[in-house]
Structures are given as structure tokens and as C-alpha cells.
Amino acid sequence: MDVARKLSAQERKQIRELARTGATHREILAAVSRSAGIIAKLVQEERGGGRAVHLVDWEPGPGHLTLPEREEIALALERDESFTAIAGGLSRAISTVSREVGANGGRGCYRASKAHRRAWAQGRRPKTPKLVGCEDLQVTVSAWLEELWSPSQIARRLPVEFPDDPMMRVSHETIYQSLFVQGRGALRRELTRCLRSGRVHRQHRGRTEKRGRIPDMVNISERPGEVADRAVPGHWEGDLIVGKNGKSAVATLVERTTRYVMLARLDDQTALTVRDAITAQITRLPDHLRRSLTWDQGREMAQHIAFSVDTGVEVYFCDPHSPWQRGSNENTNGLLRQWMPKGTDLSEHTQDDLDCIAWQLNNRPRQTLDWMKPSERLAELLACTG
Template identity: 55%
Template sequence: MRAAGVRRLVAAARVGVNPRTAQDWDKGIRKINGSRLHPDGRWVNYKTGVSTHVEGQQAPTVSALEAQLHPRYLTLVEREKIADLRRGNASLREIGRQLGRSASTIKRELDNRSRDGVYRPYAAHRAWSASRSRPKASKLAAEGPLRRYVAAKLQDQWSPEQICHALVEKFPTDESMRVSTETIYQAIYVQARGGLRREVAQALRTGRTRRKPHRQPDQRTQRFSDPMIMISERPAAVADRAVPGHWEGDLIVGTNSQSAIVTLVERSTRYVMLGHLPGGHTAEEVRDVLIPLIASLPEHLRGSLTWDQGCEMAAHKQFTIATGVPVYFCDPHSPWQRGSNENTNGLLRQYFPKSTDLAVHGPEDLELVAQKLNRRPRKTLGWKTPAERLRDLLTAV
């Protein structure tokens, strides 16, 4: 079917095999006892991550690699033509047109494979051929300062992306202290990459041992009898996060909906505040927790509150009268309109798992968790922490 031009996914479905198996078949790879035997003689043990060659087989030569290339890879002939055209001062777009490739492909090749400003096609092809060998030993598989740093931050509930950027900030001149976000995820999720499997339970807030697609969260559609100010009427200054003091709020609910925690997130700084609701989350109980939380803020940080249409905000008018803070309500089925709060609730589930009794966590526990989140660097803040951003706002006034 593949020889007849049938797409791999379609062919795999017709035969009844996994697309990954079909990909292996396309490449001439045989799977034997959890390992893969490649046509060039490489034997990859996916339990240990070790790659060897079968006795009597030689490492693949450039000519052997050429024979197996997928059309998406640049060939040696194409690299020679790139070098010739580049010496003739041809533009990236012109080179791409002549090769039938995009200009971005040509630019990546020249940027990544040039040495001292000179592009040498044979050296570039040898370097690319060497980089194809998989799997490589993970940076985090061996004991050392990099692994210890990553493991320590995972145990402190930092995300892989936060760790990746923190390494650059903390060790600006030490190239050995570099690891990509994907490498950390691979060390946690993929057995063949290894290295950090023992920390998986504490490493990610989901506690999962494998990836899974994102799913839409449950959506609330209840409305109030009292008039609501909809999010479409919210000032533009709130939407673009230019002015601090505007908050997003929600509840995370415990087992059997018997207990809850109020979560507030400031849209500009991502600063988090938590409120204690051990006995229930009626409109009156939520109102009585929200009022002192907002009242504890300086006047210039009490701009507005954005909430969904859950029944716990039925007393929104009384809240506004007591605090002077208007409440804007999201459209039905639109959790992204409170994106910062939705993200924070996901982070909080690392500390307060679903289907657990939230009443066992006292105000001191909530304050400790809020401080932890506020001390964690955020990508959207240029890797500053919410506490640092809020401190700057308070000291600037």
C-alpha cells in the first residue's frame, strides 16, 4: 500500500497496526523483544537506552544513509548545490526555489551547519549524519550537578520550562548546565531516556507517567436573577493587562462538593491569594471570604474582579457594595476568558488533589501554598516571580 502511494496512517489503519509500527516498517526496522534492529545493523535496546551494532555489521556510511533518506531530509547533492548557489550570492528564496525547499529550511541549514561563517557541504552532511543516531545518552541519565539541580527543582514543584530558563539565569557562563524542556520531560516520561523516573510523582502537578491530550474542563452555565455586568463591558485596560489591580477568581471544590478554596489571581502580576472555605461554598460564605481578601489590598490594587457564572457569586452585588470592586462575568462555556485563573487552579491541584477533603487544609496551609506559587518564576513575566512584580508595584507608589 505504501508503494502504491497510500498514506502511512491510512495503511496502518487498514492493516490494524499502530502508526509507530507502520513507521518502523517503512524504515525497515524490526522490533524484537522490546528492542529495534535497524537496517544498518544498529540494535537499540529501549529498556536501557543503549545503542550497539550487531556483530558483523558496520556503522552506516554516508552512502548507506543516502539510500535510506526520507524526502524531507536534505541530501548530499542538495547540500553541494546550496554551497554553490551561496557562493554565487543567491538569496535564500532563490536557493529554495531551485531545490524545491522553503527558504526557512535553507536558512536553518546555513545557520546550523556553517563553521566560521563558511558552509562546507561534506562537513555539514557528516555532522548531520552523526546527529541522526538515536537514542543518545540523556544529559540527565548520568549523576552530576545538572541532574541534581533539575531533581531538586522538580521536588520543589518547578515545571521543566521554569527549570530550563532558571539554569540560564543561574549559570550564565556554564554551558554544561543547560538542558532543554523536552529533555526533562523525556527523562520523566520516556523509559528509554530515563534518569528522573523516581521523581515523577513529585515532578509534575498531574503526577502522570505518560503524556495525554488536553481535554476541555467542565463548564458552568448557571445564571443569576440579579443583573450581571458581562465581560464584554469590561474596560480595555483590563483586557490588555496594562493596569494592575484587576483580578480573576474561581473556586476549587473538594470531595462531594463539601469544601472549597477561593482562588484569586491578579492579571498583571499573576499574584495568587487563597481563601478558606472549610464548611461549604454558598454565595454568602464566598462573599464573606472575598470581602476581607480584597480589603487587605491597597486601594490602587482593587480594580475589578472577573468570575464565571457559578452560583457561588449570586451575592456579587453585596460584594461590590462592600468593596467598591465591580464584578464582570464571563460568557457561558468560555473558561479561557479567565485564563490566568484556570492555569492557577491547575497548579493548585498539585497541592490540593481532586476528590480530596479540602477542609483539612487550614488558613496557614493555604498561605504556604500561595507563597510557593508567588515565589515561582513565570515565563509570561520574563522569568520573574509574581512576588517580585507585586513588590515593584507597591514600592513604586
Template identity: 50%
Template sequence: MAKSISFEVLEEFFDLVCVGVPLMRAADWSGVSADTASRLWRERGVMGLQIALGARGGLLGSAPPRHPGDERTVRRRRPLTSEDRAVIAALLHRRVSLREIGRILGRDVSVISREVARNRGPDGSYHGPVAHRAAHERRRRPKAFKLHDPTLCHSIETWMDDGWSPGLIAAMLRNQQPHTKMARVSHETIYRALYVQTRGSLRKDLAAQLLTKRKARKPRGTEDGRGKSLYREAFTISDRPAEVADRAVPGHWEGDLILGTANGSAVGTLVERSTRFVILLHLPGRHDAESVAEAMIREMGKLPEHLRQSLTWDRGSELANYRDVEAALEMPVYFCDPHSPWQRGTNENTNRLLRFWLEKGTDLSVHTADDLTRIAATLNKRPRPTLDLRTPAQALAELLADPAAA
């Protein structure tokens, strides 16, 4: 059993494997059984090394030892040596704290913490030879460029065609392939492939999907007499209950208009704060107060009552008929302070995402009701980091399936 094997024997076994000795031969030389050797490597080897064994069961090449040298010349950024990692492994085996290990080695505790976290095996163990070989493999140059992989490139292209940002794509790849580094890339790698290095197998026209053509958002609403008279008796955002701010209770919505060319066309946007679920209002002819209220009552009336708790809007005149909305939907409407779009942060962020399809400076009246339904469905199927990479559609479906949870 692995429990009866001494720490020294384990270190010898891992040292042999990490300098290139085949797994079974390393087991024989260190006095470990074949079955135990296979299980030890599977449970304690760093993932990147587990899949790198050669045909004979040994790692190709070796990781040369690094010697500390003159401390006066390397003090600024001295890499951990094989001796350092052997000390870390021995002290961890004796249950010495990371802070004390750092003090013994003369390194900050954060260096030790990152080293241990980076080079642990699947079972949480740390062995000096394995850690040193894994660190050597990460430093090895040149590295294979990941965006030559057609499967990976196809996934990125498909997601970007649906309006996903490189940041979201990188997060999704990390979630799908937590243990396979070659199957995921950072958002910076995607940006550089599109703009800086112009290499890899991504489509040459893919950079156009990043162009939102959006300038700085102009503040809307004023503090003139008209604005004050429209909302003199309305609820303000300071009147909202605390449950709205902490997103603990679903059914609280934020809304606004996305405007087209010369403000001559518009699309209404509604987003639920806890699930980020989006509803788009089709306003084909006008976007005055009567049209907006009518479209809102029609679309939000399809929701169950427990998902119609409140609506927060800015002070634009398009919601002057807010009393009709409150009466028809039995839902209070709250208004932001003047010039304070950040008070509807969820809606502002959603509008930014929607500009992928509803581009600034274009005629939005060309989009039919079916077009808007399709756009909303696409965005609602997009994973969100704020939802632990669940989609808004999934989050809303859970609430609809269990009204008591709301």
C-alpha cells in the first residue's frame, strides 16, 4: 500500500520518472510494485506530465537541476531550484506551514503558495522531482501555438459569430477543459491572433466581430421643468426595497431604449437582475410613451406574477405612461436619479452586448419582431460568468419550474 512507502522512497521513484526513466523500471529500481507505481503516478503526478509519458512509459528528455548561484546577483527574481522544491516537499511532509517554509528558504510566502498550488497532484500531494519537471515543461520554448488546432479555432469562430467576447470564450474553455491546457486559450491570445500577430487558423474576417462601432454614451434626461413634472409623484430608486439591490429575490427588472439613426428608431430592452434574462420590445413605428407602455404590458404580461416584482427605468419621456404600466402589470416602477445610468448597471451592460446585433448608427426599424425574438434567444443562451457560466435561459427555467424558490 502507498501508506507504507516512506517519503524518501517516493521521492526517489518520482525523481527517476522525471529524469526520463520508464515508469516500470523506476518502480523496480526504487522497490515499488508495478501496480502501486501506476497508481502513484496517476494520483500524484501533475496533470500535464501524466499525459506526456513516452511509448516506453518515460518522460522525454529531462529537467536540468537549477543551482542557486550567487544570491547577490539573482536576488531580484531567482527561480526555485530543484533543491528548493525538495526542501518544500520535505517540509510539507512534516506539516510545516507555508509561511515557515518561505522563511526557511528566504522567499515570500506567496511564492511558496503559488508553487504548491501550481504543482500539486490530483490528490493534493506535492513531490519535489515532479514539481521541478512540471515547472521545466512550462518554461520550455518555443511552445506550440494553440490556434493552429482546427477544432479549437472552429469553437472560437462559432462563439464569436454569436457575439461572444474573447473573455467569455476563454472562461468557457477553462470551464470545459480544466485539466487540458492545449484545449484552451486566454482572451489575450485571441486578441493577438486577430490584431497583433496575425497568425493561427482563425478566419481573417473574424476581427470585424469585435467592432461595436459604439461611441461614448450620451447622457439622457434633464432636470428641467418637464422632467420633474413627468415623474414628480413617481417612485425613485431610493424607494426600492433592499431585496432589489442584493439580487436575492428574482422578478426585478431594469429597462431602457436602444436608439437607432438620429434617434428615429428604437428597440426596448428589459433585463431581469438575478438571471440576466432579456426581453426585447418591438417598436416598429414610434417609440413614444404610449407605444412603449403598450409593448411593455404585452410582453411582460406573459410572465408569471411572481416574476413581475418591479421595474427600474431612467427619466426619459418614453415612460411617461408609467402609471398605465403599474396598473396593468400590478408592478411598481422606480426611476433613477438624473444622469445616473450606472444605477441600471445590469441593463447598461446588456445594451452593450445587444449592440453586436443592434449596431449604433443603423436603422433599427428593419428588425422584425421575429428578428428581435431570435436575438434575445441567442443572448439568453449565452453563458454568463456572473451565473457560474450558466445561461440566463437556464436560470429562468429553474425559477419557472420551482415558483417556491422565487
């Protein structure tokens, strides 16, 4: 049992401060009415000795709690102050204080010195990657990756398969780092081909938006509420599928309620060509089936105002790097890769070819439509409106 626990937080703080100033054991004994053994233990920890952490020499990184702050937390807990009051006194976030206390024994068992030693130990580098230290875990993760499971699926399934083995736990982020980060490669590099992205290098999510802003864009947040619930037909999502070296493309349009698909061949990717091509497709529809179009912020839609004048269709733009805001279109583009694989020249497809591909997709039963075909759902809507 740690005898230092018999001390109050105020006494521990006083002993540590005296030790920092170089006071002798006798001087500390005179100032604090405690046994020599208790004081000697704390002084040893503070000044360094044996296996104890050299707390006086270690400074946490910017933004991390310091030892004096941890001592203030301990004192405040003894006064039964709330986390809000403690955080206000330290000018820290409430969550910082609550996590600190929760991770170090809770309100009744929190000790500043032990919490500081724990922070020091957790911050030591380099650390042995989890997948390196547990061969069974490494084998299981590798096998599931080869079965084309995602890192998230693996991380969530491990506790189900191994409920009583705490070593068989790993986060999805650790799996990604083991695949992508040099020096943490517990998993074979070639397993990256099993990831759905197929990337061998990680793509930075914090990249800045390099495309120029399209004039007079209307953000998706201003789109009518009826679009979101898919109850009213005539709202479309659109995008381009790009071919080899970005030199060829096909415009794709998907109706949100029926999942009906239309494709348009493009001679190039200029705004004028894209406008003319999708206008030709949209104007084939009756007025009640052309209400809005949601697109990403690609420059190919720079002539969206002229398109709206020609068709009566309002255009709304997604937030940057937010493909889920056009979920139906993204899903359809993935299905279209069966006929138009990545890295192929899409200019080889004539408009007749694209109409044939669209026909095949529109005549497939879809689970999301209760196994009806998109063409059948569209026919229903046309029949209801005469």
C-alpha cells in the first residue's frame, strides 16, 4: 500500500515545494508533522532516485497539464469543487479536467504525483506498436484484411470474436498506421491492396480547397427540405466520371426518389460542354420531374445560372470534399465502373453506348426500392401525373 495516500493534497504539495527548493529532510520534517518514511518517499520521487520519475526535470508538451496544475486539481477535489469550477480556476476546458480525473482513479482516488507519472509514461517514445507485440492479433487482422474487411469492421468485430481476451483489441487507426506509416509496419505492405480505396499512400484529409470558387453558388444548406426526405420526385444529383489521365469524362445524373440514371457523353470537360450535355438530357423529362440538381463544386458547373434558365432546374452545390451529400450519385458512379473501369478512355463510349448502360442500370431491381426497378418507379410517377 502506498503510504503517501495518507497525506492530504495540501501536505503533499508542501513537501514537494520544499524538496524543489533544496530543503533537507530535517527541515521538511520540521515543517510537516509526518513520519520520516512518508516524507522520504515523496522527496525521492520529486528529486529522482531508484525507478522513480524525475518529475522536477520533465516538462509536458504545450497544452498538456503540468504537475502544479495536477496538484491544484487534487486540492480542489478535496474541497469537493465541481469540474466546472476547477477548469475555470486553471483556464482549462471542463473536458480536460474530467478526463484527467476519470483516467486517474476518479474523485476519491486522484493523486497528482501518480497522474503525472502516468502522463510521463504514456508520453514516452518510441512505443512498440500494438500489432508488433501480439502475434495472434497480427495474424487475425491480416486474415480479415485479405477477406476485404475494412479496418473499422475489424476493430468492431474483435471484441465479438474474442470477448475474454483484452490483447485482441486494436483501433482502426492503428491498422491504418501499420499499413501506411514507415516504421510501424507490423502488417505486410501489400495488404494495402485489400483496402477499398486501393491506395498505397494515405490521403491527407486536411488538404486545402484549391479549386476556384464558382460565382453565385447556392449552398446545399439552402436546398428545400422536401429534397432530403426523397418524398417529392424531380430532384437530381450529378457528377462527372473521369477516365484515363483525366482526359475523358461522362456526366452522370441520378434522380433521388427513383434512382433513375441518365448519362451524357462529353467531348471535353469545359463548363459550356457540360451545360449543353446535361441540358439535353434533363429537357427530355416533363416539368414536374425537373426541380433541382445537386452538384459538387467542380468548375465544370460554372455555367449553372444559364443551365437553370434553360431548364428551370435550380442548382445547389455541396460543401467541399463532402461526397456523402450526393450519396445516390456516388453509389451509382461506383456501379457504373462495371462498364467504365478506372484508367480507361471513356471517349470510346458513344451516346448510344451510354444509353444502353443507363438502360441496364434502370432495369435492375434495387433493394432500396423494395426490389422494384428504377424504370418501374419512374413509370409509376409518370402514370400518376398523367
